[in-house]
Structures are given as structure tokens and as C-alpha cells.
Amino acid sequence: MPETLALVLTGITSGYAGPAVLTDVSLSVGRGQLITVVGPNGHGKTTLLKTISGLVRLRGGRIDLEGKSIAGLAPDVIAARGVAHVPQGDLLFPQMSVEENLLMGAYAERAKSVIAERLDEVFVRLPKLAERRKQIASTLSGGERRMVGIGRGLMMGGRVLLIDEPSLGLAPLIIEQIYLVIADLKASGRSILLVEENPARVVDLADSIHLLDNGAIVWSGPPAELMARDELLATYLGG
């Protein structure tokens, strides 16, 4: 039933110049689901998200967003179609205020009323950003920046949200706060594809986990099952 699937990747191969980084990767994100890809660093997790959003060239396979192919489109077209990518390391606009960063998220949306609605929603979910509204992004703390990155992704109003390592470089307490926000987003019915290095963080959250190693998916299943498989954790995640 394709209409219940937000995002479907079928046998995608992609990479930069040189050999392919990803080979024959297939996965799907159902509406309202949170799907997680875990795996060691440098094995293609970020490339996977960048391929979906069009920053890395797709060499083979299909990518369908709500039943329509987005393969081979330019990044700005893919974003306008409804892929909201919260990139690794936030990639904020450093000299812009928090509010301007958030408004950039709604760049593709022209209706002022819709933009104002989304901004209100972001401030409800991330009240800290309302306080910091006028502050320049480069002066924020790491946790605040991550929240701006997620808020900017929400401003895009996408059909599917891609989140790349939301815990990267943050203190444990802040990571907990960020994951509360992500749980809240899932509860609100958003379709999310999340990339994470540590599967323990998503055990209670993910509908399904894919283990990505050396550019290919080597195991897929429910999170509890992965946590029970010590040999998988030891082999791929050094746990």
C-alpha cells in the first residue's frame, strides 16, 4: 500500500567521485514512523541522507516520496517537494538571528499565515528558541544550535524529516533533551528517518532499525532485537 509510505528507497547506489559509498540500499519510512539507521562512522549514514535530499548524486535505484519519484532532482526542488533535512553539525546560517534561521526553513513557503503558524508551532515545541529569537546563531550554545537546526527543519513543513546524528558533540543531559523533542515530534505524527551512531538512544523510539556497514544494510529489525544480539553490537558497533 504505497499511500501509507512516506519515503521509499529501492536499491540505491550513490557516492562522490570515485567508488560508490552506498551500494544497493533499500528501506522505507511509513507515515508516522520513526526509522533509524545506525552504524559506525564513515560507513555512509550521512551520505544516505544527502543522497535522499539530492546533495549527493544518485547513481542507481529509486527514491519515492509519497509515491512520486524524487530521484535525480536538484536539492532545492527536493526540499520544496517535502524532504526536510536537518544536517549533521546543524549547518546554521551563522550571522543570522535565530528567527531568521527559522524563517529560512520556510523559504519555499510563500503564504505568510502558514509561515507564522509554523513559527508558533516551533516556539511551542522548542520554547528556548522563543527566548533566543533575536540572538545571532553563532553565539548560541551547542544544544541551542541543535534546537535551531531541528526548528529550521520543522519550519520546512516537510512530508518526511531526515535527522542526522542529533546527539553529535553534545553533553549527555542535552542529548536527553534533544531526544525528548524528537519523541514529541514522533508523537505528533511526523515521519522521521533518523541517523544515529548509538542504537541505545533510540531503543524506545524507533519502529525499526537498519544497521549500515560499509555502505550496505547488513541487518534490519526491531530495536529490542538488535539490543539482544550481542554479536551484532560487538561486530559492528564495538559495543
Added chain:
Amino acid sequence: MSASTLIAILTAGLTNGAVYALATIGLSLVWGSLGMLNMAHGALLTLGGYAAYTVVTTYGLPAPVGFVGGIAAGALAGAILYGAVVKHLLKQPSETFETNVLIATVGIGIALENTILLVYGGQPFRQPTSMDGLLRIGVTSVPVQDIVIILVSLLMMGVVGWILARTRMGRAIRATAQNREAAQLMGVPIRRVYLQVLMLAGALAGICGVLVSSITQLSPSLGGDPMLKAFIMCVIAGLGNLPGAVASAFGLALIEAFVQFGAGARWGFPVLLLIVILVLIWRPTGLFGRAAIRRL
């Protein structure tokens, strides 16, 4: 120093500062958003000056139309520069792009300047797009055209500032300048942004060309001196820093005017170069610059 001398020096300094500032923001805008040092900027200035001349002299239209003609010619040249050259060079990785686009625009600048030489000849013309007359200020009087230049330049800086700060297009330009990849992820069509930036810079160059030729004269090498000064302003302010570029342009033009009065006209330029050398020694990223940050 008498009051009338002081007013004369200030007028000269502010008029030159206005011209330098316009030339500088065009250059700085393109660097800030594309990482492109546009060596053809001076030739675009010249083109704008001659376009205004042709509209007024050949077609017999009034001076304001000539002014608009100068702006349009600059913007059009900017669009052609993007479509014919920059668009294709942008497909290369950024390190090779920066070098290649510099060399390509040097060539385009030389070609454009020689085309103008071929079409109009080398003899200088008077720019008809200007205002005659003197304005009485206290004990002395200053040329109306100088006042026009200062006002037009301030107006254009206001317009550019407003576009960048307040419009959707301006926010997209700044976003692209600050993080190209993130801007793409937000749905910004960066190619269109680059086209807009080059057209805007071309229009500014066109205006600057009309203004500078109105106080000197039209010749194929018209744009050379303002562009050289614009580079100096950019180095001192830090490339890509627009408010800094404007401040440097007015500050240095005033210094130049006072040096020329005090020590003789030939000392103006060497003093500017000396300031550049000192800034490069002590503040390599510019007086207002921050290391490795492009800001718009």
C-alpha cells in the same frame, strides 16, 4: 586652512568616497556570495558609462533615461557573465573555481575594454548624463554633480542594504553566502541566487560608471582606477564585508583628499597603498574582517 578649502577637500573626499563605495560593494557582494573575485568589474563600470552616453548622445534621450540605460547595461552584462561563463565554472570544485573564475574574468575584462575601444575609439568623451551648476554652501560653492554623486551613492547603498536585510531574495543571498549547502537544503535555488547577485553587482557597476565618468571623462580604461581602489577598500575592510567596505571607502577617500591637498596630488595613491601594506601586516583579514568568515 580656510573654511572654503576645508569644504573643497571634504567635497572631493566624499565624492570620491561615494564612487569607491559603490564600486566596492559590487565587488564585495560577488565575493561574499560566490567566492568569485570579479576582475571584469571595472569593464562593467566602463560599459555602464558608455551605455548612458549612447542613450543620451545617439538616441537623444534625456539624462535620467541615460542613467537607467547605464544601470540596465550593467545588469544585462552581469546576467551574460553568469550565463556564458560563471555558470559553467561553478560546476568545478570550489578551490579550482576561485582561481579559474579570476583568470576568466581578467580575460573578459580585457576583451570588453577592447570592444569598447573598437566601437567608440580611444578619444575621451564628456559624459552627458550629469548635472551642471554650482551649489552655494556658506562661504564657498560646490558642483551640483558632486552632491548628486554622494546622494545617489548613499541611496544605492540604502537600497542594497534593504534588499539584503528585508527581502526574501536578500535573505536567500545571505543564506547562500553563509552556508551554500544549508541554503540548498532549505529549497533555495542557488543558481538563481548567483544570477541575481551578478545582475545586482552589474547594475551597481553601471551606476558607478555613469557617476565616475561624469566627474572625469569617458575613456575605455575608465573602470580601471575605481576597480583598483575598490580592491584596496576590500582588502582593508576584509573581503565580503559590506558595511566595512563602505566605511573604508569613505574613510580612505577622505585621507586621500587630505594627503593630496597637504602633500601634493601624486602622494594620494602611494599613501593608500602604504595603508594597505600596513593593514595586511597587522590585520591580514582586514580591519573589520574575521578569519575565514564570509559575511553578508
